[in-house]
Amino acid sequence: MNIEAKFAGLEVGYDVPAIPGMSEEEIQTPCLILDLDALERNIRKMGEYAKRHNMRHRAHGKMHKSVDVLRLQQELGGAIGVCCQKVSEAEAFARAGIKDVLVSNQVRDPAKIDRLARLPRYGARITVCVDDLANVAELSAAARKHDTTLECLVEIDCGAGRCGVNTAAEAVAIANTIAAAPGLKFTGVQAYQGAMQHLERYEDRKTKLDAAIAQVEEVIEALKKEGLEPELVSGGGTGSYYFESCSGVYNELQCGSYAFMDADYGQILDKNGNRIDKGEWENALFILTGVMSHAKPDKAICDAGLKARAGALRPDLQRARLVCRHPQGQGRDALAGIRTRQGILKTGPLPPLVARSVHSNRPNECPLKTQSGHRPIE
Amino acid sequence: MNIEAKFAGLEVGYDVPAIPGMSEEEIQTPCLILDLDALERNIRKMGEYAKRHNMRHRAHGKMHKSVDVLRLQQELGGAIGVCCQKVSEAEAFARAGIKDVLVSNQVRDPAKIDRLARLPRYGARITVCVDDLANVAELSAAARKHDTTLECLVEIDCGAGRCGVNTAAEAVAIANTIAAAPGLKFTGVQAYQGAMQHLERYEDRKTKLDAAIAQVEEVIEALKKEGLEPELVSGGGTGSYYFESCSGVYNELQCGSYAFMDADYGQILDKNGNRIDKGEWENALFILTGVMSHAKPDKAICDAGLKARAGALRPDLQRARLVCRHPQGQGRDALAGIRTRQGILKTGPLPPLVARSVHSNRPNECPLKTQSGHRPIE
Numbered sequence: 001m002n003i004e005a006k007f008a009g010l011e012v013g014y015d016v017p018a019i020p021g022m023s024e025e026e027i028q029t030p031c032l033i034l035d036l037d038a039l040e041r042n043i044r045k046m047g048e049y050a051k052r053h054n055m056r057h058r059a060h061g062k063m064h065k066s067v068d069v070l071r072l073q074q075e076l077g078g079a080i081g082v083c084c085q086k087v088s089e090a091e092a093f094a095r096a097g098i099k100d101v102l103v104s105n106q107v108r109d110p111a112k113i114d115r116l117a118r119l120p121r122y123g124a125r126i127t128v129c130v131d132d133l134a135n136v137a138e139l140s141a142a143a144r145k146h147d148t149t150l151e152c153l154v155e156i157d158c159g160a161g162r163c164g165v166n167t168a169a170e171a172v173a174i175a176n177t178i179a180a181a182p183g184l185k186f187t188g189v190q191a192y193q194g195a196m197q198h199l200e201r202y203e204d205r206k207t208k209l210d211a212a213i214a215q216v217e218e219v220i221e222a223l224k225k226e227g228l229e230p231e232l233v234s235g236g237g238t239g240s241y242y243f244e245s246c247s248g249v250y251n252e253l254q255c256g257s258y259a260f261m262d263a264d265y266g267q268i269l270d271k272n273g274n275r276i277d278k279g280e281w282e283n284a285l286f287i288l289t290g291v292m293s294h295a296k297p298d299k300a301i302c303d304a305g306l307k308a309r310a311g312a313l314r315p316d317l318q319r320a321r322l323v324c325r326h327p328q329g330q331g332r333d334a335l336a337g338i339r340t341r342q343g344i345l346k347t348g349p350l351p352p353l354v355a356r357s358v359h360s361n362r363p364n365e366c367p368l369k370t371q372s373g374h375r376p377i378e
Numbered sequence: 379m380n381i382e383a384k385f386a387g388l389e390v391g392y393d394v395p396a397i398p399g400m401s402e403e404e405i406q407t408p409c410l411i412l413d414l415d416a417l418e419r420n421i422r423k424m425g426e427y428a429k430r431h432n433m434r435h436r437a438h439g440k441m442h443k444s445v446d447v448l449r450l451q452q453e454l455g456g457a458i459g460v461c462c463q464k465v466s467e468a469e470a471f472a473r474a475g476i477k478d479v480l481v482s483n484q485v486r487d488p489a490k491i492d493r494l495a496r497l498p499r500y501g502a503r504i505t506v507c508v509d510d511l512a513n514v515a516e517l518s519a520a521a522r523k524h525d526t527t528l529e530c531l532v533e534i535d536c537g538a539g540r541c542g543v544n545t546a547a548e549a550v551a552i553a554n555t556i557a558a559a560p561g562l563k564f565t566g567v568q569a570y571q572g573a574m575q576h577l578e579r580y581e582d583r584k585t586k587l588d589a590a591i592a593q594v595e596e597v598i599e600a601l602k603k604e605g606l607e608p609e610l611v612s613g614g615g616t617g618s619y620y621f622e623s624c625s626g627v628y629n630e631l632q633c634g635s636y637a638f639m640d641a642d643y644g645q646i647l648d649k650n651g652n653r654i655d656k657g658e659w660e661n662a663l664f665i666l667t668g669v670m671s672h673a674k675p676d677k678a679i680c681d682a683g684l685k686a687r688a689g690a691l692r693p694d695l696q697r698a699r700l701v702c703r704h705p706q707g708q709g710r711d712a713l714a715g716i717r718t719r720q721g722i723l724k725t726g727p728l729p730p731l732v733a734r735s736v737h738s739n740r741p742n743e744c745p746l747k748t749q750s751g752h753r754p755i756e
Contacts, residue, residue, distance in 0.1 A: 013493050014469050028466075028489060086681070088406075091392050106671040106679075111406060115391050131673040163671040163679050170673075293484040293541040295509040295548075301484075301541050303464070 029290035030303050034260070038284035039069070040076055042259050045281075046241075047077030050253055053245040056080045058102060058234065060256025061089055067096040073259065081125075083234075083254050087112045094124040102127040102234070104190060104254060106155070106163055108135060117142035117150060117183075127151040127232075129190045131164050136177045136184065143183025152178045153190040153234060156219055158212035160195035168222035175228045188230030189223075191216045192254060197239035198264060202271050209243035216249050238276070239268055260285040407668035408682035412638070416662035417447070418454055420637050423659075424619075425455030428631060431623040434458045436480060436612065438634025439467055445474040451637065459503075461612075461632050465490045472502040480505040480612070482568060482632060484533070484541055486513060495520035495528060495561075505529040505610075507568045509542050514555045514562065521561025530556045531568040531612060534597055536590035538573035546600035553606045566608030567601075569594045570632060575617035576642060580649050587621035594627050616654070617646055638663040 007019045017031040027033070050057035059073040061084040070093065073079040081100025082093050090101050101124050107116050117139070119126045130136060130152050143150045154171045157164030165171050171189070179186040196208035216233065223230060234252035236244035241258075244250035257265045258281050266277030277283050293301040385397045395409040405411070428435040437451040439462040448471065451457040459478025460471050468479050479502050485494050495517070497504045508514060508530045521528045532549045535542030543549050549567070557564040574586035594611065601608060612630040614622035619636075622628040635643045636659050644655030655661050667682035 013466060013489060026489070029487065088391060105681075108670045109407065109668045111391060111404070112668075131671055157673070161677075163673065165673050290487045290490075292486045293509055295535070295541065295543050299539075303483075 024288070027288055029288050031288045033286055033288050035282075035284045035286070038282040039259060040072065042261065042281050042284060043073050043077040046255060046258050047073075047079070049241075049245070051078060055241075055245050055250070056232075056252040058083045058100070058252055058254050059259070060084070060104075060237075060254050061093060062086075063256035063260065065089060065092075067093060067098070069259065070098060080252075087115050090119060090126065091115065094119045094122040094126065097122075098124060100125045100127075102153070102190075103129065104192065104234075105129055106131055106135060108132075108138070110138070113138050113142045114145070117146045117148055120148035120150070121146070125151065127153060127187055129153050129155040129163070130174055130178065131155045131157075133174055133177055136174065136181050140181035140183045149183060149185055151185045151187040153188050153232065154178070154186075154219075155190040156216060158191045158215050158235075159193045159208055162194065164190070168219045171219045172222050172226055172228070175223055176226060179228060186228060186230075188232035188234065189216065189219060190234055191219075191250070192235040192237065193240065194237065197237040198268060199239070200268050202269055202273075205239055205268075206243060209240050213243070213247045213249055216247075220249065238265055238281070402666070405666055407666050409666045411664055411666050413660075413662045413664070416660040417637060418450065420639065420659050420662060421451050421455040424633060424636050425451075425457070427619070427623070429456055433614075433619075433623050433628070434610075434630040436461045436478070436630055436632055437637070438462070438482075438615075438632050439471060440464075441634035441638065443467060443470075445471060445476070447637065448476060458630075465493050468497060468504065469493060472497045472500040472504065475500075476502060478503045478505075480531070480568075481507065482570065482612075483507055484509055484513060486510075486516070488516070491516050491520045492523070495524045495526055498526035498528070499524065503529065505531060505565055507531050507533040507541070508552055508556065509533045509535075511552055511555055514552065514559050518559035518561045527561060527563055529563045529565040531566050531610065532556070532564075532597075533568040534594060536569045536593050536613075537571045537586055540572065542568070546597045549597045550600050550604055550606070553601055554604060557606060564606055564608075566610035566612065567594065567597060568612055569597075569628070570613040570615065571618065572615065575615040576646060577617070578646050580647055580651075583617055583646075584621060587618050591621070591625045591627055594625075598627065616643055616659070 004020075007016065010016045010019065012019060012022075012026075013028040017029070018027040046057065057073075057077065057079045058081050059070060059077070059079040061070055061082040064070070070079070070082050074081075081102070082098055083102040083104040084090050084093060085103070085105050087103060087107055090103050093101050101119070103116065103126075106129055107113050116126065116128060126148075128139065128150055130139070131154070136152075139150050139152065154174045155164035156171060157166050165174065175186050178184050191212060193208060193212040196205050199205045199208070212235075216235075220230060220233065232252050233250045234254060235250055236253040236255060238255050238257040241253050241255050244253060261277050261281040261283045262285070266275055266281075266283060268276055270276050270280050274280075289302040291300045291302050382398075385394065388394045388397065390397060390400075390404075391406040395407070396405040424435065435451075435455065435457045436459050437448060437455070437457040439448055439460040442448070448457070448460050452459075459480070460476055461480040461482040462468050462471060463481070463483050465481060465485055468481050471479050479497070481494065481504075484507055485491050494504065494506060504526075506517065506528055508517070509532070514530075517528050517530065532552045533542040534549060535544050543552065553564050556562050569590060571586060571590040574583050577583045577586070590613075594613075598608060598611065610630050611628045612632060613628055614631040614633060616633050616635040619631050619633050622631060639655050639659040639661045640663070644653055644659075644661060646654055648654050648658050652658075665682045667680040669678045669680050671679040
């Protein structure tokens with residue numbers, strides 16, 4: 001990619017917030033910043049983990065929706081392909097040349113099924129989840145129409161209470177129907193426990209995953225009895241991948257959030273009781289924001305409000321703590337509130353603050369940089 | 379605008395969710411839909427109100443960020459121009475030919491001040507808020523550099539506790555400095571009480587606005603004593619515009635949310651105790667979503683989750699109630715929960731549901747349409 005050509009003619013502020021080579025002070029705020037060094041360290045770490053545990057890692061593309069980031073996950077982290085939640089995402093990845101794409105969701109709308117069934121023509125292996133017998137005939141008809149093969153995972157609801165079947169009997173019935181359907185291939189089982197990923201305590205997450213693993217084992221035994229050995233048993237997220245990896249049941253991980261790490265995931269605790277953004281992973285994505293009003297001595301208003309950070313709608317994430325960094329030392333500020341366009345920093349008595357500040361979306365380690373004397377408070 | 383040319387070569391689903399002339403059933407979900415009829419009724423209504431009360435209506439552009447919608451507000455609703463929260467928005471409106479643009483915020487970053495000071499060259503009257511003496515010199519220097527005039531409103535903090543000065547003395551000091559600064563013009567007062575707009579009870583909102591009006595009156599008296607009569611006294615939102623309009627103090631409204639109406643604003647009550655989305659305004663913007671899993675008899679999973687509706691992060695908005703519409707009658711469903719990519723509809727025992735559904739972002743009147751027998755509950 002010719003970076004210079006890509007930015008030619010673009011006006012900073014109006015078209016783009018920054019161009020390559022700019023210093024942080026020149027970036028027009030609010031701006032979402034991806035720290036590529038932190039991203040690459042996260043990607044390599046997950047890649048090494050998956051390799052060491054003989055797991056395929058199918059990186060979750062809904063987290064970044066970026067072919068560029070997915071390619072990094074393949075090149076640096078050995079990801080075997082991508083999973084995504086929507087046909088439109090699958091189209092973007094398949095058309096960009098990604099060769100193994102799973103839609104880790106059901107597709108029921110006729111037009112979307114048709115779009116999905118066309119995708120193998122881009123040279124990609126296309127897999128989709130199924131939890132309803134009626135869906136099998138729909139997928140089969142579309143694959144035959146386009147003379148393609150759609151691979152299918154039967155989805156098991158292993159505790160999240162959303163998509164998926166609850167019993168081994170239902171899973172077997174759907175798998176058998178898939179195996180007999182022209183244009184379809186029974187490839188395995190989707191068993192992602194999405195409801196436990198953000199539980200704070202490691203032991204609470206383990207309890208939920210132990211139950212899921214037992215359920216998946218039962219389904220696999222039932223499938224094997226029917227001669228339907230699954231090639232893929234896929235699941236696992238950033239809050240659980242160590243459980244699936246050591247289960248002896250799963251062979252594919254679907255982690256996504258580890259790569260950028262965020263304020264919500266960051267607060268869950270690892271086996272030793274440490275936040276997972278304090279060692280296991282690094283926060284790589286943050287919002288750069290500038291202070292634009294300091295008319296009151298104990299308050300600074302910055303330019304990143306609700307519209308810049310959807311997650312801030314959650315009350316616990318609104319009150320993120322910030323770490324100040326400035327020439328004279330370090331201290332902490334509280335993000336006291338957030339409005340549609342403004343964040344409010346409770347700052348304590350301060351000298352005039354007219355500079356830009358930086359805060360990330362992780363609560364406990366958000367650098368706040370200023371150009372002029374922003375005195376830290378304790 | 380040549381609509382056909384605009385959509386030529388675009389692929390439905392991949393490039394756009396729909397093209398003009400499609401029926402609702404053909405739209406690829408999830409899709410944000412703007413009901414133009416409802417929008418135009420809202421716009422005309424606010425326009426007539428403002429005219430009847432001799433108020434200028436400066437429509438708030440942060441709500442829609444759309445030059446097309448703003449033009450409708452000017453043509454059908456008599457809006458005199460736009461206010462917006464950021465320089466980048468002001469740039470978009472000014473470059474599109476909008477002639478009266480207020481940045482209803484402070485601008486402190488040197489690069490943004492420079493961008494702002496260039497905007498009058500597009501033929502627009504450009505106004506900005508000021509709440510800090512130090513900002514006056516910055517704005518003046520930039521206006522002189524570009525040989526333009528920036529008009530300035532002194533911002534009063536009339537209860538929201540964000541930007542703005544608290545006292546008449548501070549306001550007068552800033553206004554005097556603006557009036558004396560080359561390249562700047564003192565134009566008036568920004569007095570938007572943003573913290574009361576979403577209070578549920580009319581009387582609670584009135585109490586807050588009465589206090590704001592008293593404060594603004596005091597500031598205006600002090601300014602007049604200095605020979606600084608404000609040309610504009612600007613403020614007012616969808617939850618308060620009737621107070622400002624009848625105050626005898628304000629002469630400009632900044633309402634924005636009335637035009638689309640939303641789930642959060644919709645739940646505040648008018649003078650008679652009715653929700654403002656039940657008569658005063660109509661919901662014009664909603665999300666079209668499709669059901670993609672119905673493996674469980676009492677639950678349907680639709681394809682609009684958190685990533686499709688940021689507001690759903692608020693617990694009270696997560697549990698929006700939906701009204702079913704289908705050939706056999708009407709009933710209600712509850713949106714029981716929402717995950718990053720999926721909404722969960724608690725539906726009660728149902729026949730197989732494989733069709734698309736429609737729900738809006740307003741809690742109490744969300745049409746849910748299905749193609750096949752979705753039996754209403756209750």
